[in-house]
Amino acid sequence: xxxxxxxxxxxxxxxxxxxxxxxxxxxxxxxxxxxxxxxxxxxxxxxxxxxxxxxxxxxxxxxxxxxxxxxxxxxxxxxxxxxxxxxxxxxxxxxxxxxxxxxxxxxxxxxxxxxxxxxxxxxxxxxxxxxxxxxxxxxxxxxxxxxxxxxxxxxxxxxxxxxxxxxxxxxxxxxxxxxxxxxxxxxxxxxxxxxxxxxxxxxxxxxxxxxxxx
Amino acid sequence: xxxxxxxxxxxxxxxxxxxxxxxxxxxxxxxxxxxxxxxxxxxxxxxxxxxxxxxxxxxxxxxxxxxxxxxxxxxxxxxxxxxxxxxxxxxxxxxxxxxxxxxxxxxxxxxxxxxxxxxxxxxxxxxxxxxxxxxxxxxxxxxxxxxxxxxxxxxxxxxxxxxxxxxxxxxxxxxxxxxxxxxxxxxxxxxxxxxxxxxxxxxxxxxxxxxxxxxxxxxxxxxxxxxxxxxxxxxxxxxxxxxxxxxxxxxxxxxxxxxxxxxxxxxxxxxxxxxxxxxxxxxxxxxxxxxxxxxxxxxxxxxxxxxxxxxxxxxxxxxxxxxxxxxxxxxxxxxxxxxxxxxxxxxxxxxxxxxxxxxxxxxxxxxxxxxxxxxxxxxxxxxxxxxxxxxxxxxxxxxxxxxxxxxxxxxxxxxxxxxxxxxxxxxxxxxxxxxxxxxxxxxxxxxxxxxxxxxxxxxxxxxxxxxxxxxxxxxxxxxxxxxxxxxxxxxxxxxxxxxxxxxxxxxxxxxxxxxxxxxxxxxxxxxxxxxxxxxxxxxxxxxxxxxxxxxxxxxxxxxxxxxxxxxxxxxxxxxxxxxxxxxxxxxxxxxxxxxxxxxx
Numbered sequence: 001x002x003x004x005x006x007x008x009x010x011x012x013x014x015x016x017x018x019x020x021x022x023x024x025x026x027x028x029x030x031x032x033x034x035x036x037x038x039x040x041x042x043x044x045x046x047x048x049x050x051x052x053x054x055x056x057x058x059x060x061x062x063x064x065x066x067x068x069x070x071x072x073x074x075x076x077x078x079x080x081x082x083x084x085x086x087x088x089x090x091x092x093x094x095x096x097x098x099x100x101x102x103x104x105x106x107x108x109x110x111x112x113x114x115x116x117x118x119x120x121x122x123x124x125x126x127x128x129x130x131x132x133x134x135x136x137x138x139x140x141x142x143x144x145x146x147x148x149x150x151x152x153x154x155x156x157x158x159x160x161x162x163x164x165x166x167x168x169x170x171x172x173x174x175x176x177x178x179x180x181x182x183x184x185x186x187x188x189x190x191x192x193x194x195x196x197x198x199x200x201x202x203x204x205x206x207x208x209x210x211x212x213x214x
Numbered sequence: 215x216x217x218x219x220x221x222x223x224x225x226x227x228x229x230x231x232x233x234x235x236x237x238x239x240x241x242x243x244x245x246x247x248x249x250x251x252x253x254x255x256x257x258x259x260x261x262x263x264x265x266x267x268x269x270x271x272x273x274x275x276x277x278x279x280x281x282x283x284x285x286x287x288x289x290x291x292x293x294x295x296x297x298x299x300x301x302x303x304x305x306x307x308x309x310x311x312x313x314x315x316x317x318x319x320x321x322x323x324x325x326x327x328x329x330x331x332x333x334x335x336x337x338x339x340x341x342x343x344x345x346x347x348x349x350x351x352x353x354x355x356x357x358x359x360x361x362x363x364x365x366x367x368x369x370x371x372x373x374x375x376x377x378x379x380x381x382x383x384x385x386x387x388x389x390x391x392x393x394x395x396x397x398x399x400x401x402x403x404x405x406x407x408x409x410x411x412x413x414x415x416x417x418x419x420x421x422x423x424x425x426x427x428x429x430x431x432x433x434x435x436x437x438x439x440x441x442x443x444x445x446x447x448x449x450x451x452x453x454x455x456x457x458x459x460x461x462x463x464x465x466x467x468x469x470x471x472x473x474x475x476x477x478x479x480x481x482x483x484x485x486x487x488x489x490x491x492x493x494x495x496x497x498x499x500x501x502x503x504x505x506x507x508x509x510x511x512x513x514x515x516x517x518x519x520x521x522x523x524x525x526x527x528x529x530x531x532x533x534x535x536x537x538x539x540x541x542x543x544x545x546x547x548x549x550x551x552x553x554x555x556x557x558x559x560x561x562x563x564x565x566x567x568x569x570x571x572x573x574x575x576x577x578x579x580x581x582x583x584x585x586x587x588x589x590x591x592x593x594x595x596x597x598x599x600x601x602x603x604x605x606x607x608x609x610x611x612x613x614x615x616x617x618x619x620x621x622x623x624x625x626x627x628x629x630x631x632x633x634x635x636x637x638x639x640x641x642x643x644x645x646x647x648x649x650x651x652x653x654x655x656x657x658x659x660x661x662x663x664x665x666x667x668x669x670x671x672x673x674x675x676x677x678x679x680x681x682x683x684x685x686x687x688x689x690x691x692x693x694x695x696x697x698x699x700x701x702x703x704x705x706x707x708x709x710x711x712x713x714x715x716x717x718x719x720x721x722x723x724x725x726x727x728x729x730x731x732x733x734x735x736x737x738x739x740x741x742x743x744x745x746x747x748x749x750x751x752x753x754x755x756x757x758x759x760x761x762x763x764x765x766x767x768x769x770x771x772x773x774x775x776x777x778x779x780x781x782x783x784x785x786x787x788x789x790x791x792x793x794x795x796x797x798x799x800x801x802x803x804x805x806x807x808x809x810x811x812x813x814x
Contacts, residue, residue, distance in 0.1 A: 060685035085672060085681045089694040108668050111661055141700055 001124060004049040005030040006037040006063060007082075008056055012107075016050060019110070023117045034062035041070040041077065048124035052107075053083035053090065064090055075099060080123045082107045086131045088138065095128070095209055100202045103129035103165070122165055128205045129165035138163065138212040147193050155192075158185040163208050167201050239277025242266045245437065248288045252295050275791055279448045285441025292434025294550060450792065472578055473508030475515050476500045485545050486522045512578040519571035522547075526564020533557035601783075609781040612774065620674065627670035635663045683722050687712045691722050692743060699729055704742040711806040713752065717782055721754060721802060724775040724786070728756035728798045731771060736760025736796055747806045754800040762794035772798075 003025045007013040010032075017027050029040040033056040041049055049070075055063040067079045080103035081094065094102045103123040109131065110116050119129045139148070139160060151159060154175075161171045168186065172179040186204070190197045193211055198204045233240065246266030249259040266284075270277040480500035487493050500518075504511040529546055533554050544551045546560040547567075638660040645653035675681075683691035689709040696703035712718070725743060732738045738760030745754045766772035766788055776786045784802030 054681075054685075083681075084668075085676065087682050087694055088697040089682055089690060092697075108665050111665065137698060141697070 001048065001121075002026045002028040002044065002046045003120070003124075004028050004037070004040045004044055004046045005051075006032070006034075006040075006049065006055060006066075007052040008032045008054075009052075012052075016110070019113055019116070020050070020120070023113070025120070033057060034066040037063065038066045038070055041066075042073060045074065045077075048078040048080060048120055050080050050082060050120060053081050061090065064093070068093065071097070076101050076126070078123045078126065079103070080105065080120055080129065082110070086133045088134060091130060091134045092213055095206070095213065098206055098210070100128050100206055101126045104134060105129065105131045106133060118170075119165075127165055127202050128209065130163055130209065132160070132164055135160050135163040135212075138209075141212075150192050151189060155185050155189050158182060159189050159208065162186065162189075162205060163212060165205050237274040237278055238281060239274035240270045242270045242277045242281050242284060245281065245284050245288050248292065248437070252288075252291055275793075279791070282441045282444035282448050285437045286445065287441075289434045289436075289438030289441055292437065293431065472515060472574065473504050473511035475574075476504040476511040476518070479515055479518050482547065483518065483522070485547055486525055488545070509582060513582060516571040516574040516578060519567045519574070523564040523568040523571065526560050526567065530557050530561030530564065605777075605780045605783075608777040612778055612781075620678065623670075623674050623677075627674065628667045631663050631667035631670065635660050635667070638663065679719065680722065683718060688718045688721055689745070691718075692725055692745065695722075695726055695729060696743065699733060699741065701733075701738070702740055703729075704740065706742070706744045706746075708746040709752075709806070711747075713747075713804050713806060717752070717802060717804045720778045720782060720784070721752065721800070724779060724800055725754060725756060727771050727775050731764055732756070732758040732760055732796070735764065736762065736794065738794075738796075747804075750803055750805065752800075752802045752804050752806075754802075755797060757795060757797040759795050761792070762790040762796050763792045764788055764790035764796050764798070775800075 001024070003020055005013060005016050005020065005027060007016055007030075013030055013032065017030050021027055028044040028046045031037050031040050035057070037049070037051060037055065040046075049067065051063045051067050053061055053063045055066070064081060067081060071077050071079060075097075076099050078101040079094075081090075082105055083090075084107055086104060086106055091104050094104055101123055103119055105116070105119060109119070122129050139156070148156075157175065158171060161174060166174070168179050168182045172182045175182070187197060189195075195207050195211060198207065243263070243266050246263050249262045250256070253259050266277075269280075477497075477500060480497045483493055483496060500511070500514070503514065526546055529544065529551060533551065547563045549556055549560045549563055551557045551560050638656050642653045642656045642660070645656065680691055680694070682694040687709070689707045692707060693705060696705055713721070725745075729741065729743075732741050736758050738758035741756065741758045743754070743756050745752070747753075764772065766776055766786075772786070772788060779786055779800060779802055782802050782804065784800060786798065786800045788796070788798050790796040790798075
């Protein structure tokens with residue numbers, strides 16, 4: 001699987017490429033600036049890009065802007081953004097086109113390399129991965145709403161994990177329950193929130209995030 | 215009696231329901247209606263009633279706040295009018311009964327209550343002749359030779375003088391002049407007398423009879439008591455409303471260099487020189503001057519005040535003391551002069567005007583002259599330097615406090631965690647050869663600690679400079695802030711560019727503080743934020759529908775915002791009466807740079 005890495009700090013860039021290489025990724029390019037990233041993405045068309053939000057030249061959200069620009073030219077180009085901070089505003093912009101294949105994680109999540117690599121693979125496969133921090137904030141906003149308060153505590157846990165982009169199998173493993181129990185919960189959640197149920201994991205995540213984001 | 219009881223109960227319920235629906239503020243209308251009763255139907259009394267109706271209906275909260283003050287003013291005015299009104303003093307109980315019954319008043323003998331305008335040139339030759347009757351009184355008035363020359367008109371109108379309630383006389387439309395310029399006035403009914411109004415300004419009150427002053431005194435006392443009782447309640451609300459307003463006024467006043475004072479002072483001229491074409495023209499001229507040439511207007515303020523003082527001294531020195539002849543009131547400032555004693559009081563008021571003028575002279579004329587004479591000393595610059603010194607001190611204090619907060623935060627947070635991390639790693643070093651599985655647990659702990667340190671740093675940085683603010687500027691940062699708020703926030707942001715970084719930061723934290731207050735204290739369900747930049751001024755409004763009661767004087771949050779904005783010549787005003795709603799308005803003069811162009 002070919003990957004483009006964009007990170008301006010040498011130590012982190014080096015660490016990321018090593019980590020990804022160790023897990024069997026092929027590093028198509030590793031760049032240190034937003035214009036370089038845009039060029040690399042359009043030239044290499046990688047299976048997935050791992051991008052730092054803050055990049056030169058202006059050290060603002062250049063990485064995000066470059067990724068969004070690339071996705072405009074190459075629709076559905078899988079991009080996983082890393083940042084020291086997660087912002088709902090940026091998450092919203094990433095999810096805006098509803099086409100999936102995006103991820104938005106705190107840089108800390110790299111510490112757990114298995115989960116991180118899973119996330120990269122999910123995004124590469126067209127899935128959506130949101131940082132638990134983003135999901136917590138989204139749920140926090142929704143707590144005063146009628147439908148969300150009708151969910152049981154367990155259902156809310158499942159909803160949060162779904163919003164992070166996990167499959168039923170992953171949720172079942174995480175909560176130490178059977179996959180069947182999870183699917184029962186998800187059906188119940190979709191009924192209570194009035195969402196159209198979907199068998200497809202990715203479409204399901206997008207529906208949940210769209211609901212929480214309104 | 216039973217019917218009466220039911221009627222009273224029904225009335226009470228209706229009034230109670232009305233008050234609950236419209237609020238206490240609606241009481242402002244009847245209180246304001248006292249004005250035409252006390253001072254007669256005049257343009258300003260009618261305007262006062264209309265204003266009261268408008269305020270009571272459109273701004274009920276404000277109406278409720280000014281109600282006690284209005285009551286006190288009406289009460290005092292009532293007492294003053296009652297005390298200065300012509301006419302014999304009558305037991306008010308008797309007079310109340312008479313007024314209630316429709317009052318048939320008989321006048322006995324020559325009336326003691328005649329009053330003649332001092333300026334009118336109707337001297338002692340005027341002698342009232344009253345023919346007592348059960349229901350009517352005939353009064354003959356003989357003007358002096360000078361007055362005969364003038365056209366004399368007797369319109370049937372109420373023309374109040376101090377005793378505006380002395381009215382009710384019916385005057386025939388075309389009053390005859392039976393021989394030698396005498397006027398016959400027929401009065402019918404009414405507890406008071408009639409009054410005859412003449413072109414040259416002579417106001418003659420055939421007072422006497424039962425005057426409603428008897429009713430007026432208890433009513434005025436009642437209003438005064440009620441007003442004083444309500445006053446402390448509304449004082450708190452008033453304070454909440456006006457905090458920030460004082461700073462705003464002071465700021466504006468300094469900016470205008472006192473010139474704006476000319477407008478209220480000129481209006482005061484109406485009560486000193488009376489309503490004449492020239493006084494009205496002077497007011498208009500003053501308004502124009504105050505707006506166009508504030509410096510000149512400022513110089514005029516003490517001049518006008520000195521003119522007031524001269525007029526007051528003239529009244530005090532020249533007021534005649536004629537026993538048996540009552541003067542109609544001559545209004546001077548807040549005093550209606552009818553006796554020599556009151557004239558002396560007017561003199562004291564004139565002295566007060568003089569004192570204010572003396573205080574203002576060095577601040578206006580003196581300061582301007584100094585500027586004109588000593589080149590290089592600019593008054594505006596002086597004021598600016600003073601303001602900058604104040605705000606710089608505050609800014610330095612704020613920066614120092616902020617640095618200390620960051621230091622403490624680092625010390626207790628990230629630093630402590632890094633120390634723990636180092637100690638953990640050292641322990642791992644020692645354990646690794648002998649007990650690798652225990653070392654593994656410690657490594658996991660070390661990783662956990664490093665995550666916490668990162669979290670601490672992240673929170674700290676967010677408090678110093680939020681990422682979206684640095685990336686995208688104020689508009690987007692406030693949008694991001696709204697997303698993190700646990701209830702709906704209506705945004706109306708029109709900010710097509712970036713501001714300077716310090717202004718952006720100050721404004722961001724100001725909005726964040728206002729939002730946090732709404733979340734924490736007010737119990738609001740909706741918040742709106744309006745933000746726009748026009749004419750070199752950034753205007754921000756944060757309002758919520760919560761319980762109100764926010765006060766910059768209590769708690770450091772809003773006070774800190776005020777100080778931080780002051781460093782940029784920005785100002786903040788808070789309106790948050792108990793019961794809400796809260797509205798925080800901020801204004802910061804700043805330039806808007808063109809939007810950052812994106813390279814993609």
